[in-house]
Amino acid sequence: NAGVTQTPKFQVLKTGQSMTLQCAQDMNHEYMSWYRQDPGMGLRLIHYSVGAGITDQGEVPNGYNVSRSTTEDFPLRLLSAAPSQTSVYFCASRETGAHEQYFGPGTRLTVT
């Protein structure tokens, strides 16, 4: 299994641009989520999904959209990038009934 994969690894955007961060998992996990981590801080939950077609907001959802059309994929869309969205973004997944979450390697985003 590849586990949780994220693309791209690095991205630089200009203010106002939009883009999609990709996340995929091949473990057939129902639960998937997106976190952001600002320098020197812990992770904060942006959005999560408990299964295909079901998404919900986390702690810091503003400026981000998600959809979950398949079990495997959970893309995160930045609608109009702002410098405040400069961060490292982590995707995670979890099997139903399991305690352990698996995290991807992260996408480092810089908005200028």
Next chain:
Amino acid sequence: DAKTTQPPSMDCAEGRAANLPCNHSTISGNEYVYWYRQIHSQGPQYIIHGLKNNETNEMASLIITEDRKSSTLILPHATLRDTAVYYCIVREDNAGNMLTFGGGTRLMVKP
């Protein structure tokens, strides 16, 4: 979710046991204690979790006090590769995916 308190940093000599404390005095009866770590720039990695009893796996041991107000993560023989930020998280095991990460403890293992 209950709040956790951890020391911001700790040092440990290579080969010695690393004991990382966590205070969670407001924990409720159905909340689990989880430990994750984050090695520089990588995604967090699950270590261990527990509810009431002490737990051990191939990575670490988790000691939870009888009143459940605090816990200790023990890395029995720390190596340089254990240098990381360790997060103690308290969470109900219900539907939803939220883990609330605080500041964690930055463990430095020194030769």
